[in-house]
Structure formats: C-alpha cells, structure tokens
Amino acid sequence: MRRKIAVVPEKCSGCRICEIACAIHRQKINNPKKARIRVTTIYPHPVVRMPVVCNQCKDAKCLSACPTDVIYRQNGVVKIHEDGCIGCHACVDACPFGAMYVHTDIDVPLKCDLCADSGQPQCVKMCPTGAILFMPEHVFGQAHRLNNVLSYTHMKEIEYIEHGEPKRLHYADNNAAEGRDRTGGEE
Amino acid sequence: MKQHNGGYFRKILHIDMTTGSSRTEAVDDEFIESFIGGRGFAIKLLWDNLAKNNGRVDPLGPENMLVVAAGPLTGVYLPSSGKNSFASISPATGLFGDSSMGGGFGVELRQAGYDAVTIVGKAPELSYVFIDDNLVSIVPCPELKGKGNLETEGRIRDNLGDHDVKVASIGIAGENLVRFACVTSDWSRNAGRTGIGAVMGSKNIKAIAVRGQQDLPVANVDKVIEISEQAYKELGAHNMMGHWQKQGLMGVVDYANMMGILPTYNFRDTHWEKSKNINGKTMLASHKIGNTACFGCPMCCGNINLVKEGKWAGTVTEGPEYETAAMLGSNLGVDNFASILRGNHLCDELGIDTISTGNLIAVVIEGYEKDLLTLDDLDGKPVTWGDDDRIMELIEQIAKCESIGATLALGAKGVLERWPQLKDIVLHVKGLEQSAYDCRGASSMALAYGTSDIGAHHTRAWTVGKELEMGADWGIEEKVDLVIYHQHIRSLFDMFGVCRLPWIELGFHEDFYAELYSEVVGRQYSLDDLLVKSQNLYNMTRAINVKLGASKSDDYPPARTFIPIHSGPLAGKVCDKDEYEKMLALYYEKRGWDEQGNPQIACD
Numbered sequence: 001m002r003r004k005i006a007v008v009p010e011k012c013s014g015c016r017i018c019e020i021a022c023a024i025h026r027q028k029i030n031n032p033k034k035a036r037i038r039v040t041t042i043y044p045h046p047v048v049r050m051p052v053v054c055n056q057c058k059d060a061k062c063l064s065a066c067p068t069d070v071i072y073r074q075n076g077v078v079k080i081h082e083d084g085c086i087g088c089h090a091c092v093d094a095c096p097f098g099a100m101y102v103h104t105d106i107d108v109p110l111k112c113d114l115c116a117d118s119g120q121p122q123c124v125k126m127c128p129t130g131a132i133l134f135m136p137e138h139v140f141g142q143a144h145r146l147n148n149v150l151s152y153t154h155m156k157e158i159e160y161i162e163h164g165e166p167k168r169l170h171y172a173d174n175n176a177a178e179g180r181d182r183t184g185g186e187e
Numbered sequence: 188m189k190q191h192n193g194g195y196f197r198k199i200l201h202i203d204m205t206t207g208s209s210r211t212e213a214v215d216d217e218f219i220e221s222f223i224g225g226r227g228f229a230i231k232l233l234w235d236n237l238a239k240n241n242g243r244v245d246p247l248g249p250e251n252m253l254v255v256a257a258g259p260l261t262g263v264y265l266p267s268s269g270k271n272s273f274a275s276i277s278p279a280t281g282l283f284g285d286s287s288m289g290g291g292f293g294v295e296l297r298q299a300g301y302d303a304v305t306i307v308g309k310a311p312e313l314s315y316v317f318i319d320d321n322l323v324s325i326v327p328c329p330e331l332k333g334k335g336n337l338e339t340e341g342r343i344r345d346n347l348g349d350h351d352v353k354v355a356s357i358g359i360a361g362e363n364l365v366r367f368a369c370v371t372s373d374w375s376r377n378a379g380r381t382g383i384g385a386v387m388g389s390k391n392i393k394a395i396a397v398r399g400q401q402d403l404p405v406a407n408v409d410k411v412i413e414i415s416e417q418a419y420k421e422l423g424a425h426n427m428m429g430h431w432q433k434q435g436l437m438g439v440v441d442y443a444n445m446m447g448i449l450p451t452y453n454f455r456d457t458h459w460e461k462s463k464n465i466n467g468k469t470m471l472a473s474h475k476i477g478n479t480a481c482f483g484c485p486m487c488c489g490n491i492n493l494v495k496e497g498k499w500a501g502t503v504t505e506g507p508e509y510e511t512a513a514m515l516g517s518n519l520g521v522d523n524f525a526s527i528l529r530g531n532h533l534c535d536e537l538g539i540d541t542i543s544t545g546n547l548i549a550v551v552i553e554g555y556e557k558d559l560l561t562l563d564d565l566d567g568k569p570v571t572w573g574d575d576d577r578i579m580e581l582i583e584q585i586a587k588c589e590s591i592g593a594t595l596a597l598g599a600k601g602v603l604e605r606w607p608q609l610k611d612i613v614l615h616v617k618g619l620e621q622s623a624y625d626c627r628g629a630s631s632m633a634l635a636y637g638t639s640d641i642g643a644h645h646t647r648a649w650t651v652g653k654e655l656e657m658g659a660d661w662g663i664e665e666k667v668d669l670v671i672y673h674q675h676i677r678s679l680f681d682m683f684g685v686c687r688l689p690w691i692e693l694g695f696h697e698d699f700y701a702e703l704y705s706e707v708v709g710r711q712y713s714l715d716d717l718l719v720k721s722q723n724l725y726n727m728t729r730a731i732n733v734k735l736g737a738s739k740s741d742d743y744p745p746a747r748t749f750i751p752i753h754s755g756p757l758a759g760k761v762c763d764k765d766e767y768e769k770m771l772a773l774y775y776e777k778r779g780w781d782e783q784g785n786p787q788i789a790c791d
Contacts, residue, residue, distance in 0.1 A: 013432075013487035015480035016291070017419075020264045024412060030263055031402040032482075033298065040350075043374045044337065044503040047477050047491050104400055126416075128423060128485030129432065129478070 002076045002137050005037075005112070005121060007051045011131035014041050014049035018123035018132055025122040026115070034103050036112040037123050037132075051123070051132055054078065054099045054112040062111070065094035077117050082108045190216045192709035193406030194259035195224070199232070200301045202316060202323065204390050205249060205308030209323040214302060223717070225258035226285055226681035227724050228303045229274035232256075233283065234731055236307070237276075242734050246278035246382075247364055247389040249309040255355075255395065256303035257293030258684025262403050262482060265415040265703055266422055266695075267686035269294060269482030273355075273378040275386045277641065279366045279543075279598045280618040282732045284381030284641050287681055288355070289481035290373030295353035298399030310391035313362070315343060318397040331393050333359050335536035336371040343396050356394035357384040358538025360586035364388050366598035367543035367620070371535060375489075375505035376481070379540040381619060381641050382598070406709025414703055418695070422485055425693045432478060435488030437467035439509035440516075446655050447757035448625045451517040452572060453549035454614050454747055457625040458755025465516040469524050479505055486688060494525045504532040507541070510645075513623035514545025519552065520572025529575070530582060537586035546620035547595045547602060548581050550613050559608045566590040614745035616643035617737065621745055628757040629654035631666035633744040634770050638670065640728045643745065648673030649691065663766060667773045675721040682721065726778070729786045739784045742771060 019035035027034055037053040060078045063071040070084035071091060080091075087107040092100045101110040114134075115121045124134040153172040160167055189197070195214070202209040222231045236252040237244055244251050257271035271293025277284025296304065299320050306316070314327045326346075331339050339356040354372060361368040361384030368384030369377040378384075387393075405411055422428060430438060443449040444462040451459040463469065470490060479489035494502040507515070507527055515521060515530040534541045552570050554560035562569060570577040584592025594605050599615035614621040619642020626632035628651075635648035645651075648670045654661065676697055680687045683704060689695040701714040732741075744762065751761040772782070780786050 010477075013478040013480035013489075015484050015487060016482055017485065020262075020483060024264045024408065028408050029402050030405045030408065030411075031298070031400075032262070032294070033400050034402070043505075047503065049477070049479070126419065128419070129487065 003114075003119075003134050004056050004076075004137060004140075005053050005114070005124065006133045006135050006140060007053065008131045008133065009048060009050035011129045012039065012049040012051060013129050013131075014039050015128065017126050017128060018051055021122040021126040022112075034106065034110065036101065036110045038101060052097060052099050053123070053132075054095075055097060056112075056114070061094040061096060062091035062100060065090045075117060077113050078111070079113050080108055080111060085109075190710060191219060191406070193404040194704070194708035195219055195404065196297070196300045196302050196401075198301055199228075200304045200318065200323065202304065202306045202325075203308040204306060204310040204314070204316075204325065204392065207310070207325050211301075211321075221720065222724065223259065223679075223682040223720055224302060225256050225261070225270075225684045226272045226274060226287075226678060227720070228256045229254035229272050229285060230283070230724055230728055230731070232303065232305055233274060233276065234727060236305075237731060237734060244276045244735070246276045246281060246284075246386065249307065249390065251276050251307070251386060251389070253306045253383065253386050253390065253392075254303055255296065255306075256684075257297045258682055259302075259707060260700075260704060261684030262294035262297050263405060263415075263703075263707055264411060265483065265685070266418050266689050267481065267484040267486065268684065269484060270681070270684050270686050271296065272681055272684075273370050273383040275381075275383055276735065277381040277383075277619070278364065278385045278389075279382040279600070280642050281600075282617060282640070282642075282735050282737050283728050284383065284619075285681075286369070286378035286380040286383055287646070288370065288372060288376055288378040289686065290353075290376035291482045292353045292355050292372040292376070292397065293684055294482045295397045295399050297403055298401050299397050300399060300401050304395075306390060306392065308390065313391050313393050315356075315394040315396055316392060317347070318395065318399075320399055320401070328393055332362065335359070336538055337374060337536055339394055340372075340374060343394055347396065347398075349398065352396050352398045354394050354396045356538075357387050357392075358536060358586065360538040360596070361385055361388035362393070363586065363588045363596065365539055365586060365588065365596040366601065367540040368538050369540050371538060375535045377535070377540070379542065380644055382540075384538050405707050407706045410706040411703065414699070414706065418689075418699060419485060422689055422693055422695065427693060428486070431486045431488060431692065433471060434467035435486075435490050436508035436510075437470055437490060437512060440466040440512055441468075442652075443509070443513065443624065445756070446652070447628055447752070447755045447760075448651055448655070449517055450513055450621075450623050450625055452520055453518060453546075453553040453612060454621070454625055454745075455553070456754055457627070457752050457757055459517045461522040462517060464522040465512050465524055465527060474524060474528060476503075481686065484686065486693070488688065492528050494528050497525055499525045499529040502529050502532050504528050504535065506531045506535070510623045511541040511545075514542050514549075515578075518545050518549050518623065519578055521575055521578065522573065523575060526575035526578070529579060533579060533582045533586075537583065539582070539586055542622055543598065543620040544582060544585060545623075546614060547585075547599070548578055550602065550609060551581070551591065551595070553612050554606070554609050557612070559612070560606065564591065564606070611746045614643065614747055616744060617641070617741045619643050622646075624649070624651050625752070625757075626651060626744060626748055627752050627762050628760040629658065630762045630766055630770065631658070631661075631670050633748050633762040633767060634666065634774060635670050635673065636748075637742045637744045637767070637771065638674075638774055640725070640732060646687070647677060649677075663770045663773060667770055667777060670774065671777060674725055675718050678721040678724055679717055682724070726780075726786045726788050729778075729780065729784070730788045733785055739771075739782075742784060743767070
C-alpha cells in the first residue's frame with residue numbers, strides 16, 4: 001500500500017514549521033528557503049494558507065519534461081538523480097502545482113521524496129494543526145465523497161435533555177425526502 | 188577566533204535616506220556579548236546615535252534613527268521564533284521607544300544576512316527601501332501615497348514580481364505622523380506601539396521590503412533539533428493548547444472580566460455585564476473563519492474574522508486579540524463584535540495602534556460626558572459610549588489628521604497640551620497610553636506601568652495576573668522583585684527575537700531559552716548570565732531616557748490608578764499612594780539607581 005502526503009488547507013495556520021522541519025532534517029540547515037514544502041498565503045480575498053508539496057503523480061510532468069532523463073520513479077516516489085541534473089529547471093516549470101523549488105545555492109531543484117521514502121515525513125510529524133497528513137492513496141478523495149454524500153441528505157435537528165443538559169442531534173430523515181423520489185415511481 | 192560559531196551574521200546595515208546610500212558594518216564579539224541582539228542591539232545603536240547628536244534628537248527629525256533588528260533566535264527551528272523589534276526615539280514620548288512585531292518579517296531580514304538595520308535621514312520623496320540580500324535600493328513610490336497597508340503590501344509584491352517578499356509598511360497615519368502610527372507586515376502583524384510608523388513617515392519611508400535566501404547560522408544543529416522537538420512536543424501536549432489554537436488571546440476577555448481588570452468606559456469600570464458579547468466564544472460562534480500564526484509557532488493565536496451581515500458586512504480582519512477587543516470594545520462601550528472587527532480593520536489599514544486609539548477615543552467620550560469637552564471641541568458632532576458609527580469616523584479622522592482627529596493624532600501629550608482639563612481622565616505614562624489591564628487591584632502592575640521604559644505598556648512586566656491569583660499577602664519587596672524580574676526576562680525574549688507567549692501562557696520554562704541560545708551560538712550560557720545582560724540593558728535604556736529628559740515624575744501610573752474601583756469583583760480596590768512611593772523608592776534602590784531614578788551609568 002502506497003502512502004502520500006495530503007494537505008488540508010483549512011487547517012493550515014501558515015506557521016511554516018513544515019518548511020523549517022523539512023530543511024533542517026534533510027539538509028541539516030536552518031533555512032526555510034531550502035525546504036521541499038512551502039506554505040503559500042493569500043489574503044484577504046480569499047484567506048488561504050496552503051502547504052504546497054509534491055503529489056508523487058503517476059504520470060509525472062516533471063519526469064517527462066526532464067531533457068536528461070534523470071527524474072525517475074522508485075516504489076511510487078518520484079526522485080531526481082542529482083549527478084545527471086543539468087539545472088535547467090524544465091521540471092520546475094512543468095509541475096502543474098508549482099511543487100518543486102529552486103534555491104540559488106543548490107543546482108538541483110528541491111523536490112519532496114517523502115523523506116527519502118522513510119515512511120515518516122518530518123513535515124507531517126511536526127505540523128501542529130494536523131494540516132499535513134500521510135495517508136494511503138485509497139483514502140484520497142474520501143473527504144470530498146463524504147461532503148458530497150452529505151449534501152444529498154435531508155438534515156433535521158431535534159433538541160432534547162440528557163442528564164439535565166440540553167443537547168442537539170442532527171439526523172437525516174430519509175422517510176421525508178420531500179420532492180425527491182429515489183425509487184423512480186410517483187409519490 | 189570569534190567567540191560565537193552561530194546565531195549571528197555579524198553584520199549591520201546602515202541606510203541614509205537623505206543621500207540614498209548604504210553601507211555595512213561588521214560587529215565584534217564585545218557588541219554581541221553585551222547586547223545579544225534584537226532590542227539589545229537596537230538600544231546600543233540608538234545610544235550611539237544619541238551621543239553622535241550631542242544628546243538631542245527630534246523624534247521626527249532626520250537625525251533620529253530607526254532600528255529594525257531581529258534576534259539570534261529569530262527564524263530558528265524552535266517554538267514561536269518569528270519576532271523582531273522596531274526601535275527609535277518615540278514621537279509619542281520623546282524617549283526610547285520600541286515595539287515588537289510577529290509574523291515572518293524578522294526571519295526574512297535575517298536571511299538577507301543582517302543582525303540589524305539602521306535608517307537615518309529623510310528621502311526627497313515617498314519611497315520604499317528594498318533590501319534584496321546584499322543589494323539595497325531606495326525606490327520612489329509617490330503612487331502609494333495615502334494607500335492602506337493591505338494595498339501597499341500587495342502592490343509592492345506585484346512591483347517586485349515576487350509573492351514571497353516580506354513587506355513592512357505604514358498606512359496614511361504614518362505618513363501623517365500620527366504619534367501612535369504603527370508598522371504593519373504580513374498583512375496585519377503590527378509593531379503597534381510608541382509611534383514607530385510616524386518615524387518611518389518622517390523619513391518618507393512608505394515601506395521596507397526584504398528578501399533573503401541565506402542559511403541562519405546555527406552552531407549545533409543536532410542539539411537544536413533535539414531540544415526544540417522536545418519543546419514542540421511538550422507544548423503540543425499542553426492541556427490549554429487546543430484553547431489557544433481556537434481563541435488565541437481572545438480567551439483573556441473572560442479572564443479579565445472575571446478578575447476585574449477589563450477596562451470599561453475609559454477604565455472607569457473594570458468589569459462589564461456585556462463582556463460576553465465581545466469574548467472569544469462570540470467570535471467563534473459568529474465570525475472566525477481561520478487561524479494564523481507567526482513563524483514557527485504552534486499556538487497560532489491569530490484569529491481571522493469576517494463580518495457576514497449588517498452594516499460592516501464584508502469586513503475581513505486579522506484580529507482582534509485581547510487588547511483590541513477590550514480597547515475598541517468594553518473601553519468604548521461597544522458591545523457589537525462586528526463593530527470591533529470593523530475598528531480593528533480600519534486601524535490596521537490606516538496604520539494606527541488599537542490600544543492608543545481606543546484609549547484616546549474613550550477620553551473624548553468621557554470628556555464630553557463630563558462637560559470637560561464642548562460640542563465645539565467635537566466639531567459639533569457628539570459621541571457617546573457604544574456609538575460605533577461616530578467611533579469609526581473618529582478612527583479615520585485620527586489617521587487623516589482631520590477635525591478633532593488632528594488633536595488626537597498627537598497622542599496623550601498633545602491632547603493634554605490642548606486640553607489640560609483632561610489630566611485626570613487620560614490614562615498614560617510618559618505619554619504612552621495605557622494597555623488594557625486595570626492595575627488598581629494589583630499594585631505591582633501599577634509599578635510595572637510606572638517604571639516601564641516606553642510608557643504604560645503591558646508587555647514589559649505583566650504581573651497583574653500573578654499578583655491577583657497568588658499575591659494577597661505579598662509585601663512590597665515581593666512586588667518590586669517580580670516587576671524587576673519580568674522587566675529582565677521579558678527584555679531577553681525581545682533580545683533573542685522570540686515570543687514570550689509559550690512561557691507566560693503555556694508555562695514553558697525560561698531555562699529552555701538559555702539552553703537553546705547556547706546551542707545556537709555554540710557557547711554555554713546560564714539563564715543568570717543572560718539576565719545580567721538584560722539588567723545592564725535596562726540601565727542603558729534608563730540612561731537614554733534620563734538624557735532625553737525623563738525624571739522620577741515620569742515614573743507614576745495614571746491618576747485614575749489612585750481612585751478606587753466602584754464596582755465589580757475588585758470594588759473598593761485602589762493603588763495606595765504611600766505604598767506606591769515606597770515601592771518606587773525600593774525599585775530604584777534595587778536597581779542601583781539614585782533616589783531620583785538616575786542610573787549609575789554615564790549619561791554623556
């Protein structure tokens with residue numbers, strides 16, 4: 001089972017701990033500009049904070065754009081052979097997500113390799129708000145699926161008392177699906 | 188061989204706006220060893236500039252120096268390392284002034300390779316300074332005149348074609364030399380106090396843009412990783428962490444109200460029956476849309492709020508935190524949370540400090556209520572508690588120096604010069620308006636405000652909580668000791684360039700910082716070693732202030748401190764004048780200053 005990094009922008013505070021954790025662990029250097037993950041911030045319309053990091057695409061545009069064929073895939077992780085890289089940055093341009101980075105001190109572009117495929121990416125470990133996750137591939141899309149499913153339901157609410165405390169319960173009343181007939185027949 | 192292998196670039200950038208020139212200066216071991224960084228470097232640089240100008244500096248004159256300095260721990264892999272200091276001679280007080288800014292500006296400045304930047308002179312036209320690693324340019328920007336902070340930041344980024352450039356700017360208030368104008372970065376992170384924005388305005392500097400790529404020097408990287416990750420782990424496991432991430436400093440509204448220190452109606456009351464309308468729960472229930480954090484901080488205390496309906500609909504603001512909610516809320520009798528958000532947004536965009544603004548507008552309302560100000564003084568437009576429309580108008584008038592705003596823009600000192608009859612209702616020390624903690628129930632806090640080098644600001648020594656919770660039987664010695672300890676330990680945070688909140692709010696131990704500093708610079712220091720430097724720094728700041736005319740008479744809290752609270756949990760409490768005199772005398776003695784508060788350091 002492959003796992004990859006998922007970001008939840010709604011949870012990101014923009015603290016950049018992911019950046020500094022990445023750089024300091026991978027390169028023993030305290031420089032967030034040498035990280036393979038970066039937070040992009042937009043304000044105020046709309047307010048967005050989003051860590052941008054490699055998706056380990058199956059049909060990786062960086063890989064096919066590389067003129068010297070030094071980008072390769074190993075166990076599902078897209079990596080760069082540093083020796084043959086000519087530093088042309090064609091891969092950086094090709095990435096549709098802007099998830100490869102360039103630093104003036106380093107000729108080879110900075111790209112996430114899931115902490116050398118160690119099974120424990122540092123950004124995931126250090127994120128204080130749970131905005132960066134390391135998940136099995138089949139889980140991707142589940143959140144959207146759930147939201148989409150919920151949007152079809154007919155939510156109702158009741159209030160009741162439990163142990164003297166007022167409580168609320170949301171439920172889907174599948175019997176009272178007004179105006180929507182799921183059987184195909186007439187109501 | 189140099190004494191420190193990490194922590195410093197050992198380089199200061201000096202910029203002269205008049206000539207448009209810049210140069211770098213190497214710093215030596217002695218400078219580093221004595222002043223650590225951040226506020227420490229700033230004070231020494233201002234001290235030297237004062238000496239160069241024969242002890243006289245007009246805060247708004249070209250000879251005044253603006254220092255921007257992050258610390259040796261700014262941007263380092265450790266919790267909450269995103270702070271830097273803006274310091275100068277304050278146009279609000281005429282004395283030393285500084286304000287600490289969060290966000291990421293300081294990190295970027297260090298990555299450009301400078302331990303501090305000084306700016307003197309005055310540009311021929313409105314300009315921004317662009318520090319691009321070792322390239323420094325001054326870019327005229329007359330098109331940004333009068334623009335708000337948000338627009339300015341965005342347009343400079345667009346101009347430079349780089350979304351990641353950090354920008355610290357002033358709004359129209361800074362251009363207009365409002366004495367409590369702030370400097371804003373990362374959209375709404377402010378160096379809010381002591382009017383540093385006006386110093387920038389006086390130099391025709393609309394903004395400082397910075398971009399840096401360099402590695403931050405750290406001597407023992409592995410050790411830093413080990414200590415810091417333990418720290419992140421401890422903070423993450425703290426039982427208040429969830430509350431902090433949700434509410435940030437907004438949780439303090441309920442605390443302050445419960446303790447009886449919430450400024451209400453210009454500090455007349457200290458408890459408000461409507462405080463529920465302006466607390467963190469109200470924010471969460473109806474306005475909050477996101478979190479924001481300074482660099483490296485797991486606490487993400489910044490609240491991003493949106494007004495979704497009503498007359499201020501569409502207003503987005505980063506904030507409020509406690510000070511703003513209290514000063515633009517309870518202190519003005521405003522119980523509509525959306526109005527606080529609107530006021531917060533206006534202050535950020537126009538570039539004025541919410542504490543001073545809320546303080547001075549409250550003075551106007553009370554002055555008018557008590558017939559100390561006439562309708563004419565108010566330009567024929569009355570204002571009462573909670574009148575949010577008129578309050579928003581006043582905020583704009585202050586920033587634009589229009590109508591009564593032109594007087595309020597001069598700060599507490601200017602207001603009292605024009606209207607001396609308000610002397611009992613303007614809450615200030617040394618000309619800086621009081622922060623949002625009433626100090627009558629805790630006389631150590633009165634001493635903290637009175638002896639603070641920059642005026643009545645809470646972050647120099649926030650002792651009010653501790654005294655109210657634990658100090659019922661404290662004698663004056665314990666109170667004086669606590670104030671002095673806070674003034675030293677908190678200076679240290681500003682010298683390191685880190686935030687104090689993990690320490691004061693989540694109980695994080697101060698020894699941690701000494702240990703980390705040692706590993707970052709590659710030389711061992713104990714907390715006591717560092718506190719001695721902090722003490723020396725406090726003496727030097729005092730010497731600067733004495734040189735600039737401060738005396739014992741400036742070391743008293745506002746007049747209202749000596750009038751009993753009439754309602755709420757602390758009803759009847761008051762700071763006793765005799766006790767204050769005794770505390771002040773003991774404070775001077777413990778600091779080794781003479782009876783008039785003069786330090787034993789040459790003021791020449």
